Amino acid sequence: MQKHTFTIGLFALIALIVALSQLNILDQYYTSVIMFMGVNVMLASSLNLVNGYMGEFSCGHGGFMCVGAYVSSLCTVLMFSKNQILGAPLLPPQLAFIGFPIALMVGAGAAAVAGLVVAIPSFKTRGDYLAIITLAANYIIISAINNMEIVGGPRGFMGMSATDRAMSGVIDLPWMLIFVLLGSVFTVWLLRRFVTSTLGKGVPAICQDEIAAEIMSVDTNRMKLIAFMLSSGLAGLAGGLYAHVLGYVNPQSFDIMRSTEVMVMVYLGGMGSLSGAAIAAVSYTVLMEALRFLDVWKWVVIPLLLILLMQFRPEGIMGNKELSDLFPKLRKYYSFK
Amino acid sequence: MSLLEINGLTRRFGGLIAVNDFNIEIGEHELVALIGPNGAGKTTVFNLISGFYQPSEGSIRLNGKDTKGLRPHQVTALGVARTFQGIRLWSEMTVLDNIRIAQHYRLGYSLLDSFLRTKNYMLREKAIDDIAWKLLEAMDLKDCANELPRNLPYGVQRRVEIARAMSVKPSLLLLDEPAAGLNSADVEGLIKLVRWIYDTFPVTIWMIEHQMTVVMSLCSRIKVVDFGTTIADGTPEEIQSNPTVIKAYLGDDTI
Amino acid sequence: MEIFQNILNALQFGSFYALIALGYTLVYGVLRLINFAHGDIFMVGAYLAYFVAVTLLGIGGLNLGLHVDPALALAITVPATMILTALVGVTLERTAYRPLRRKGADRLYVVITALMAGLVLENGNLALLGASRKRFPDLIDKVIWNLGGVSVTNLKVVVIVAAIAVFLMLQFIVTRTKIGMAMRGISYDKFAIPLMGIPLDTIIVVTFVLGSAMAGLAGILFAMSYPILEPYMGALIGWKAFIAAVVGGIGDIRGAIVGGFMLGFIEIGVVAVFPSTLRDLFAFSVLLIILWLRPTGIYGVAQTTKI
Numbered sequence: 001m002q003k004h005t006f007t008i009g010l011f012a013l014i015a016l017i018v019a020l021s022q023l024n025i026l027d028q029y030y031t032s033v034i035m036f037m038g039v040n041v042m043l044a045s046s047l048n049l050v051n052g053y054m055g056e057f058s059c060g061h062g063g064f065m066c067v068g069a070y071v072s073s074l075c076t077v078l079m080f081s082k083n084q085i086l087g088a089p090l091l092p093p094q095l096a097f098i099g100f101p102i103a104l105m106v107g108a109g110a111a112a113v114a115g116l117v118v119a120i121p122s123f124k125t126r127g128d129y130l131a132i133i134t135l136a137a138n139y140i141i142i143s144a145i146n147n148m149e150i151v152g153g154p155r156g157f158m159g160m161s162a163t164d165r166a167m168s169g170v171i172d173l174p175w176m177l178i179f180v181l182l183g184s185v186f187t188v189w190l191l192r193r194f195v196t197s198t199l200g201k202g203v204p205a206i207c208q209d210e211i212a213a214e215i216m217s218v219d220t221n222r223m224k225l226i227a228f229m230l231s232s233g234l235a236g237l238a239g240g241l242y243a244h245v246l247g248y249v250n251p252q253s254f255d256i257m258r259s260t261e262v263m264v265m266v267y268l269g270g271m272g273s274l275s276g277a278a279i280a281a282v283s284y285t286v287l288m289e290a291l292r293f294l295d296v297w298k299w300v301v302i303p304l305l306l307i308l309l310m311q312f313r314p315e316g317i318m319g320n321k322e323l324s325d326l327f328p329k330l331r332k333y334y335s336f337k
Numbered sequence: 338m339s340l341l342e343i344n345g346l347t348r349r350f351g352g353l354i355a356v357n358d359f360n361i362e363i364g365e366h367e368l369v370a371l372i373g374p375n376g377a378g379k380t381t382v383f384n385l386i387s388g389f390y391q392p393s394e395g396s397i398r399l400n401g402k403d404t405k406g407l408r409p410h411q412v413t414a415l416g417v418a419r420t421f422q423g424i425r426l427w428s429e430m431t432v433l434d435n436i437r438i439a440q441h442y443r444l445g446y447s448l449l450d451s452f453l454r455t456k457n458y459m460l461r462e463k464a465i466d467d468i469a470w471k472l473l474e475a476m477d478l479k480d481c482a483n484e485l486p487r488n489l490p491y492g493v494q495r496r497v498e499i500a501r502a503m504s505v506k507p508s509l510l511l512l513d514e515p516a517a518g519l520n521s522a523d524v525e526g527l528i529k530l531v532r533w534i535y536d537t538f539p540v541t542i543w544m545i546e547h548q549m550t551v552v553m554s555l556c557s558r559i560k561v562v563d564f565g566t567t568i569a570d571g572t573p574e575e576i577q578s579n580p581t582v583i584k585a586y587l588g589d590d591t592i
Numbered sequence: 593m594e595i596f597q598n599i600l601n602a603l604q605f606g607s608f609y610a611l612i613a614l615g616y617t618l619v620y621g622v623l624r625l626i627n628f629a630h631g632d633i634f635m636v637g638a639y640l641a642y643f644v645a646v647t648l649l650g651i652g653g654l655n656l657g658l659h660v661d662p663a664l665a666l667a668i669t670v671p672a673t674m675i676l677t678a679l680v681g682v683t684l685e686r687t688a689y690r691p692l693r694r695k696g697a698d699r700l701y702v703v704i705t706a707l708m709a710g711l712v713l714e715n716g717n718l719a720l721l722g723a724s725r726k727r728f729p730d731l732i733d734k735v736i737w738n739l740g741g742v743s744v745t746n747l748k749v750v751v752i753v754a755a756i757a758v759f760l761m762l763q764f765i766v767t768r769t770k771i772g773m774a775m776r777g778i779s780y781d782k783f784a785i786p787l788m789g790i791p792l793d794t795i796i797v798v799t800f801v802l803g804s805a806m807a808g809l810a811g812i813l814f815a816m817s818y819p820i821l822e823p824y825m826g827a828l829i830g831w832k833a834f835i836a837a838v839v840g841g842i843g844d845i846r847g848a849i850v851g852g853f854m855l856g857f858i859e860i861g862v863v864a865v866f867p868s869t870l871r872d873l874f875a876f877s878v879l880l881i882i883l884w885l886r887p888t889g890i891y892g893v894a895q896t897t898k899i
Contacts, residue, residue: 125887303708
């Protein structure tokens, strides 16, 4: 029983948040802040696999998020909403409970495939040159979307809230909140299982000594493929959820600025620490909201804070440690290996 | 059939011929040394065998299988493990993890298994763990299983590197200057360790070494190279009295 | 005739990219540091040029009662901007990068610091000066020569000549002078250089001075060619110039020039054939393909690892 304390606690917390939101104790604003937290947790932890565990410098995470957001939005709009170009909804709203997760998965899959653009060059090159490739990939994805009239080009794409309405119409619950919370738990859970397996430990082995890894039987190309595709796929999942939370997306919201933001969270939390990424994502979201009153100065203050962090605690909040490394007693309370 | 068969192996780097027409045949369960002055191309031979470089000419056969075009991890999967001249452990991971990861080629489970923690995954991870612990115990490294390699003394790091290579379960173990940088007590320990590995496992050991005490007390056969070319091949006694070898090491006295 | 017009435009755009790419490549060549703030230093350069120029002309907020002749104003603005921009670059080096280098921090932390410094410059500008755009005053009278249907402005010629002159000068400094030799030495071994009696910090400061001054020059020329200034003007052009530097082979001065002009030609070429909205898509795709095929860029040398 004790072993399951953490899991039970986590799901109790989710249930509590959902209940509070349902009863309107948490108003619209707080609910959406919590949802952005969830999306950020997903983004930060998935980027951490590449930038933290694998030690690459991917600065195009926003691009993969964009692919996931647009592909899944296109799916749900096609299925559940009326669109001028795509026509009437194809499916009755009751099916949204199945259709929405499938759409998210399709988006994630598409993003994972987009991850190949970066994964394949990573076989031959690394470091700075790979960083440019990720950067170029980000720009390419954004300008490709900008040129696609079917998803509205630079004006953006909307109609995703129909899915939320379809689900709430059947059972009245804050569905997006539920999906975001489950999505972030799923992301961290999946990554945690991967990086603690001997298979997944091939990823930090590449970071620490790629030549030794390859010679000691780690198939480095396969590991890079897995790492990049998993990372971009989960970013796509986050993107899908983000799009449906907002109900509207435009290409500019996934540009290099977004990618930078995710990087900030990763380095704030500590490279190679999943709990660090989660903590950083949550505190970053809170910080962003708390500094809202600064208006334009916010984007002066936050980079300055990060510069100071780099000077005085460059390893981030957690370094490469997990919470359970710092507080070994915590291990008693969870069992997900 | 011999374990390793190298024929006419040549490797050029631009205009430099690092290895020139290198031939050797090594059988199962032998202990062989490769010696030669600095820059003679010894490590290049090892790099060619482990697939890090591709040969310009010639062939390398392992148990009769040509390794041409194989990537290093595929060569390792055929049973070739090695250590490095400068220690190349994964310094931010525990000693135990270092030894686990070197079993990557026979994980025996898929990515999906690792997500779902299937029964197969659990069994295989257990087996990997068992092998790692057995090796640590046998090589007297059990106490530092959860240490990071960079916190260990140099001599111990060497031992960890050899243990990591052994966890590949190699049929051919390549040791690249295992005694480099060790003090005399550590060298004693190393000789014992290599001897023990040779007596315990069905493995052929081929080492590059400069310290003659190590070479002479361990190896039954020595190959000497200089400027990429083989200049002598024979038992320790033959090598010690070979005039070409003496000339290569000490220089020509007819200046 | 349109093709010559396009070539001229490509050369002009390529010159801007090349001038900025030179700054990236200089710093990278010496410190192995991607100075992500460089695009914003270019932006700062353009703004500094604006403030110097309006003050001299006596039309700005800071009215000293000066009414300098535009030609003289230009002659003062160019060196003044280059010096001031160089100061900004050196300040950045002193306050942000040097402490990290002294601590022996991982390269990654310096890169992140650079990225954040760029954001501070961009958004600091936005916060201080507001979102309204600035119009750069005309300093020289536009002269248009019509050469068989190709309209050549004096400004375009100046831009192209400046880029080539700067390239030749930097190439000379790096390959022929003592200080250039020290710069190349640092890129090989940062630890051995001070032991050889070469003042490491001085050389690095010189590198930043050169790189930032070139960004400042690019800033003035850009502001004169496209006289609307806004805080984010450095971001996109900076990123593009950076990619150009990498495609040319970052760390090599010839690479910056070749990469810069290549990007100029690709962009103008795309716009000549396709709708202009496809410009970035094509330009980045071509660059990506070049990097797939030649991961270290055109002049870059692959680093070999010994084991």
